[in-house]
Amino acid sequence: MIMTGKLKPIFSLLTAALIALSSAGCSPRPPLFFHQTQAGRDQSARKPFFGPWPRNLVLITIDTLRADHLGCYGNQTIQTPAIDTLASQGILFRQAFSPVPLTLPAHASILTGLYPPVHGLQDNGYFILDDRYNTLAEILKEQGYTTAAVVASFVLNSRFGLAQGFDFYEDNIAPDPNRSDPFRYERKGDEVLRLAKDWLKQKGGTKFFLWLHFYDPHDPYEPPEPYRSSYAQEPYGGEIAYTDSCIGQLLAILDELKLRDNTLLVITSDHGEGLGEHGEKTHGVFIYDTTLHVPLIISHPRLDLRSTSLDFLVRTIDILPTTLGLLGLAEPGRSYGQGVNLLPWITDDKKPSPNLQLYAESLYTKLNFDWASLTGVRTSEFKYIRAPQPELYRIGSDLKELHNLLLEEPKLASGWEKELQEMEKGFAAVRSAQGGARAKVVADQEIRRRLESLGYLCAPRQEKPRDKSESNRSSPDPKDMVQVLESLDQGQILYATGKLEAAAQQFEKILTLDPGNIFIHYLLGDVYSRQEHYHKALDHYLAVLREQEDYLEVHNKIGSVYDHLNDYERAAQHFHKAAALHPDQPRAYSNLGIIYIKTNRLSEAEEVLLQALTLSRKQDDDQEMAFSLRCLGDVRLRMNDEEKAKEYYQQALRIRPSMVEVYLELARYYTSQGRYALAIPQWEQVIMLLPQDAQAMFALGHCYLLTGDRQEAARLFRHCLQIQPDHAQARRLLEELERK
Numbered sequence: 001m002i003m004t005g006k007l008k009p010i011f012s013l014l015t016a017a018l019i020a021l022s023s024a025g026c027s028p029r030p031p032l033f034f035h036q037t038q039a040g041r042d043q044s045a046r047k048p049f050f051g052p053w054p055r056n057l058v059l060i061t062i063d064t065l066r067a068d069h070l071g072c073y074g075n076q077t078i079q080t081p082a083i084d085t086l087a088s089q090g091i092l093f094r095q096a097f098s099p100v101p102l103t104l105p106a107h108a109s110i111l112t113g114l115y116p117p118v119h120g121l122q123d124n125g126y127f128i129l130d131d132r133y134n135t136l137a138e139i140l141k142e143q144g145y146t147t148a149a150v151v152a153s154f155v156l157n158s159r160f161g162l163a164q165g166f167d168f169y170e171d172n173i174a175p176d177p178n179r180s181d182p183f184r185y186e187r188k189g190d191e192v193l194r195l196a197k198d199w200l201k202q203k204g205g206t207k208f209f210l211w212l213h214f215y216d217p218h219d220p221y222e223p224p225e226p227y228r229s230s231y232a233q234e235p236y237g238g239e240i241a242y243t244d245s246c247i248g249q250l251l252a253i254l255d256e257l258k259l260r261d262n263t264l265l266v267i268t269s270d271h272g273e274g275l276g277e278h279g280e281k282t283h284g285v286f287i288y289d290t291t292l293h294v295p296l297i298i299s300h301p302r303l304d305l306r307s308t309s310l311d312f313l314v315r316t317i318d319i320l321p322t323t324l325g326l327l328g329l330a331e332p333g334r335s336y337g338q339g340v341n342l343l344p345w346i347t348d349d350k351k352p353s354p355n356l357q358l359y360a361e362s363l364y365t366k367l368n369f370d371w372a373s374l375t376g377v378r379t380s381e382f383k384y385i386r387a388p389q390p391e392l393y394r395i396g397s398d399l400k401e402l403h404n405l406l407l408e409e410p411k412l413a414s415g416w417e418k419e420l421q422e423m424e425k426g427f428a429a430v431r432s433a434q435g436g437a438r439a440k441v442v443a444d445q446e447i448r449r450r451l452e453s454l455g456y457l458c459a460p461r462q463e464k465p466r467d468k469s470e471s472n473r474s475s476p477d478p479k480d481m482v483q484v485l486e487s488l489d490q491g492q493i494l495y496a497t498g499k500l501e502a503a504a505q506q507f508e509k510i511l512t513l514d515p516g517n518i519f520i521h522y523l524l525g526d527v528y529s530r531q532e533h534y535h536k537a538l539d540h541y542l543a544v545l546r547e548q549e550d551y552l553e554v555h556n557k558i559g560s561v562y563d564h565l566n567d568y569e570r571a572a573q574h575f576h577k578a579a580a581l582h583p584d585q586p587r588a589y590s591n592l593g594i595i596y597i598k599t600n601r602l603s604e605a606e607e608v609l610l611q612a613l614t615l616s617r618k619q620d621d622d623q624e625m626a627f628s629l630r631c632l633g634d635v636r637l638r639m640n641d642e643e644k645a646k647e648y649y650q651q652a653l654r655i656r657p658s659m660v661e662v663y664l665e666l667a668r669y670y671t672s673q674g675r676y677a678l679a680i681p682q683w684e685q686v687i688m689l690l691p692q693d694a695q696a697m698f699a700l701g702h703c704y705l706l707t708g709d710r711q712e713a714a715r716l717f718r719h720c721l722q723i724q725p726d727h728a729q730a731r732r733l734l735e736e737l738e739r740k
Contacts, residue, residue, distance in 0.1 A: 048303060048304055048326065048343070048346060048347050053326075053327060053328035054262060054263060054264040054300055054302075054326070054327060055207050055262040055263070056207060056208050056209070056210075056259060056262055056263040056264065057140070057145075057208075057209045057210070057263070057264050057266070057323060057327060058209075058210045058211075058212065058250075058254075058263055058264070058265050058266070059110075059136070059209070059210070059211045059212070059266045059268075059319075059323075060211075060212050060214070060247065060250075060265065060266065060267045060268075061107060061110065061211070061212075061213050061214070061268055061269060061270055062214045062216075062217060062240075062243055062267070062268075062269050062295075063103060063152070063153065063213065063214060063215045063216075063217060063218045063269065063270055064215075064217045064218040064219070064269065064270070064271065064272070064273050064282075064283065065217050065240065065243075065269035065272065065273075065294065065295060066269075066272035066273050066275075066290065066293065066294075067094075067096070067269075067272070067293050067294055067295040068293070069236070069237060069240055070083055070084070070087075070240070070295055071083075071084040072084045072087035072088070072092055072295075072297070073092075073094070073295060077234070077237065078231075078234075078237040078240050078241055079241050079244070080240065080241065080244040081244065081248070082244045082245070082247040082248035082251060083244050083247055083267060083295075083297065086247075086251075086265060086267065086297055086299040087297045087299070089299050089300075089301065089303065090265075090297055090298050090299030090300060090303050090308070091297070091298045091299070091303070091308045091309075091310065091346055092295075092296075092297050092308070092309045092310070093295075093296040093297070093310050093314050094309060094310065094311050095293075095311060095312060095313045095314065095380065096268065096293070096294050096295065096296035096314050096315070096316065097289075097292045097293055097294065097313065097314070097315055097316070097358045097360070097378065098269070098270060098271045098272075098292050098294050098315075098316045098360075099115050099116060099292075099315060099316070099317065099358060099359055099360050099361065100116050100122070100271070100287075100360065100361055100362060101271040101272070101283045101284055101285075101286070101287065101291035101292060101362055101364075102123060102124050102270075102271065102283070102284050102362070102364060103124055103153065103155040103156065103218075103270050103271070104121055104123070104124045104125065104127070104155050104156065104160055104162075105119075105121045105122055105123065105124075105127075106270035106271050106316065107156060107162060107213075107270055108121040108129055108161075108162060109316055109317050110136075110268065110270070110316050110317075110319055110320070111135045111136050111137070111162060111211075111320070112129070112133050112134065112135055112136075112320065112337055113136075113317045113318075113319070113320035113321060113336050113337025113338060113339040114133065114317065114337045114338050115317060115338055115359050115427065116361060117359075117361070117424070117427040117431075118338065118427055118430050118431065119133055121160070121161075122361070122363045122367070123363060123364055123367050123368070124155050125155070125160070127160065128159070128160055128161045129160065129161030129162060129164065130161070131161070131164055133164075134337075135162070135164045135165045136165075136209070136320050136323065136324075137149070137164065137165030137166045137209060137211070138164055138165030139165075139320075139324065139329075139336075140165070140209045140329075141165045141167075143329055144207060145206075145207050145208060145209045146167055146203050146206045146207065146208045146209070147165055147166045147167050147168070147208070147209045147210075148166060148167060148168040148169070148170075148199050148203065148208065148209070148210050148211070149162075149163070149166050149168070149169045149170065149171075149210070149211040149212075149213070150170045150192050150195045150196050150199070150210075150211075150212050150213065151169075151170065151171050151173075151211075151213040152173070152186055152187045152188075152189070152191075152192050152213050152214055152215035152216075153173070153185065153186045153187075153213070153215040153218070154171075154173055154185035154186070156171065156213060157171045157173075158171050166211075168199060168203075170195050170199075173185050173186060173187050186215050186218070187215070188216060188224070189214050189215075189216050189242060189243055189245075189246035190246065192212055192213070192214055192246070193246055193249055193250060193253070196210065196212055196250065196253070197253050200253065200254075200257055200259065201257065204257050204259050212250070214243050214246060216239045216240075216242055216243045216246075217236060217239040217240050217243060217273070218239075219236075219273075219281075219282050221235035221236045221238065221239050222235065222239075223235060223238030223239045223241070223242045224242060227239070227241050227242045227245075236273065236275065247267070260301060261301050261302065263300070264298070264299075264300050264323070264326055264327060265297075265298070265299045265300065266296075266297070266298050266319060266323055267295060267296070267297040267298075267299070268294055268295060268296045268297070268316060268319060269294040269295055270294070270316075271283050271291050271292065271294065272289075272290055272291045272292065272293055272294060273290070273291065274286070274288075274290050274291055275290065277290045277400070278290065278401070279479075279482035279485075279486075280482075280485075281486075281489065284362065284364045285362060285364060285365055285374075285478050285485065286362065286374065286478065286479075287360040287361065287362050287374050287375075287376050287385060288401050289378075289383075289395075289399070289401060292358075292360055292378075294316065296314065296316070296319070298322075298323075298326065300326075308346070308349075310342075310345065310346070312345070312353040312354065312355075312356070312380060313356050313357075313358065313378070313379060313380045314340075314342060314356060315339065315356060315358050317337060317338050317339035318339040318340050318341075318342055318356075319339070320336055320337055320339055321336035321337065321339045321340060321341040321342075322339070322340075322341050322342040322343060322346075324336060324341070325341040325342070325343035326343060326346075330343070340354060340356060342354070353380075355379070355380075356379075357377055357378065357379050357419075357423075358377065358378040358379075359375075359376075359377060359420075359423050360375070360376045360377070360378060361373065361374065361375045361376070362374045365478045365481070366475065368519055369481075369514075369517055369519050370475060370516070370517065370518065370519075371475050371476045371477070371478050371481055372387055372388050372475040372476065372477050372478060373475075374386070374387055374478060375420060375424075376391075376420065377416060377419055377420045377423065378395070379395075380395065380396075381394065381395055381396055382394060382395060382412075382416065383395055383401060384413060384416035384417065384419075384420065386417065386420060387477050387478070387479065388474075388475070388476070388477040389406075389477050389479060389480075390406055390413060390417070391404045391406060392404060392405040392406045392409060392412060392413045392416065393405065476514070481514065483513065484510055484513050484514050484517075487506055487509060487510050487513070488510060490506055491503050491506035491507050491510065491523070494506055495523070495526075495527060500527050500530055500531050501531075503527050504524065504527045504528065504531070507520050507523050507524045507527065508524065511524075518543065518544045518547045518548070521540040521541070521543040521544050522540070522541070522544050522554065524536075524537075524540040525537045525538075525540035525541040525544070525554075525557060525561075526557070528540065529557065529560070529561060529564075532564070534561050534564050534565050535565075537557075537561050538558065538561050538562075541554055541557050541558045541561065542558070545558070550581050552578050552581050552582045552585060552588070555574045555575070555577045555578040555581065555588075556574070556575065556578050556587060556588060556591060558574045559571045559572070559573075559574035559575040559578065559591055559595075560591065562574065563591075563594070563595060563598075568595050568598060568599050571591075571595050572592060572595045572596075575588050575589075575591045575592040575595065576588075576592065578591070579592065584615060584619075585615070586611075586612040586613070586615040586616040586619070586621065586624040586628060587612070587624060587627075589608045589609065589611045589612035589615070589628075590608075590609060590612040590624065590627055590628050590631055592608045593605045593606075593608045593609035593612065593628075593631050593635070594631060596608065597631070597634055597635060597638065600638075602635050602638055602639055605631075605635050606632065606635045606636075609628050609631050609632045609635065610628075610632070612624065612627075612628040612631075613625065613628040613629065613632065616628055622655050622656070623656070625655055626652045626655040626656040626659055627652075629648045629649070629651045629652035629655070630648070630649065630652040630659060630661055630662055630665075632648040633645045633646070633647075633648035633649040633652065633662065633665065634665055636648060637665060637666075637669050646666075649662045649665075649666065658689055660685075660686055660689040660690055663682045663683075663685035663686045663689070664682075664686050664696075666679075666682040667679050667682035667683045667685075667686055667696075667699065670682060671683075671699065671703060676703040676704075676706045676707045677707060679699075679703050680700065680703050680704065680707070683696060683699055683700035683703060684700060686700075687700060692723055693723075694720045694723040694724035694727055694730075695727075697716055697719050697720040697723065697730075698716070698717065698720045698727060698729060698730045700716055701713045701714075701715075701716030701717045701719075701720060701730070701733075702733070704716065705733065705737075710737055710740075713733070713737065714734060714737045714738070717730040717731075717733055717734040717737070718734065721734070
């Protein structure tokens, strides 16, 4: 939603929340909640540029980038000349931190200036940013900017709400066949650059804001050559070096288009990477500095503060108000989320530190495994983490966070716990001012599949998150579950690579370590279902429902299992339940339509499939749209309405030209009617898409035989036997042809 000329209501609600909080006796500290801007065109802070204010903004977010892996932050082994040069020409914040170690929530905080408990996106996928929140793109849109974004991962797909305010949001990402896992929904940095250059050539003459997201340092670490060879012992570093080369090319593009001198560059990251420290290989689970400390560099050729390095703590929620300040757009008296405009400290090195505090959280393990959530507060001196086994670190002398002071300093820990509670009161006050609204939860099996392709283990979601009182067990501390996490990673790799027996053994082993983990039951249901061990799959899916009965995906999965077991009545019951739980999700209606087709209830099938089609069109979901259209074609074909069936099939194929089920259904239909000349081109399309399908090869050969083309039939029967030597019908017919 694009706003012009006025703020969304959310900002007045934020101010009201502060007033209410103060009058209730709570005294919010200015750095923790909402701030009046301290800089604008009429600010007292000195102007930080030679000449006019920058006209354009390029925000670069490099996914999964630890600050200590850049040369400008002290790393001496990874070559990052482009980023280092920008740091030498600008402002480097040595102590910048993200509030959350997950891509979607962290980017939502960068773009809104709000903490995750306020904007509501607290995990990847499933949550959608409410359009009441002002994003940086919308604020700049108000100021006449043309806005664009190029994102490199499905995690930031526009369906999650971050596209608000962007005129152009490029998130159309196809799986990359050159990756080790060809079904990963991400794009390499060179593709981000190509799209950015194309857009800049068209729109660079206008006042613009361009956000570029680079995903390359995210695992798996597979840098292209020459970085693969140069960093063979440190592929994560190779991905960073490759991304730096992309930044260098971007600078060359800006120079080529004569945009550099008028463009403010901001470089940061959403989170870091564990790299084995604290038992975490990647990110998302813990809130140690390994995954929260990120680079933050602001650069411009005419910046009158070259090589400025600031050592006080800042947060990524401060990027929005600070960027507006550096563009000369921060209006005095107007609040910009929960961040601080850092311009007064940037321009006055004698100004005392703002003494900011960071709120940090990870709900990843709570939402996915029902382990304890982690929340905490960090200052330049201390880090406190709330957990079943709380942690307190004196950062100044313990940068690696290895010496827990909890037992030595219980009073200090108690004080920080109270500080954290005060923060949470502030968040609650803001949510109350919004009428208690939270980010929308989306239960979508396709979202889960795409996130898992990127390495995120995602439990099925329900509309209403489970309360602690509803769980039959106490939540384990993630610190105690490191071995389980490692086993989960191994099991997921086995599952993704099709080693289903080994994956099942791995997940069964995890159940002995964490018997109450319903997510493992869900994964085992999936594994056994793929192995066609349907009764075993059913046992595990039902175990999930015993804990939480309103999981949409689980009802869909159970319905599919009963479908395979030919128990159509029970299948329909679970699909009905799924549709009742989430009446806005098309897949449950499509599944129900398939059951009705199989039980010859064609009118009912058509009714629910039209409902699925309407929903998928409303949601602009191409995959569900094509599926519904294909099923509607199946219905009409069974009604002997061939013309209408073809119409539906053609619509489905326009969306998904490789939808083999359409050709297969038509081929079988024409074959069953003895219309072999019409069946032949359909079987040929099937074989083009499935060249190793022996049964399709045989069916095509049989059609040629029945139309009198014995030579072509013999050729196809031979090909069928090459694929499946024990195909008895093909062998018998081929022998008959050869005898004649």
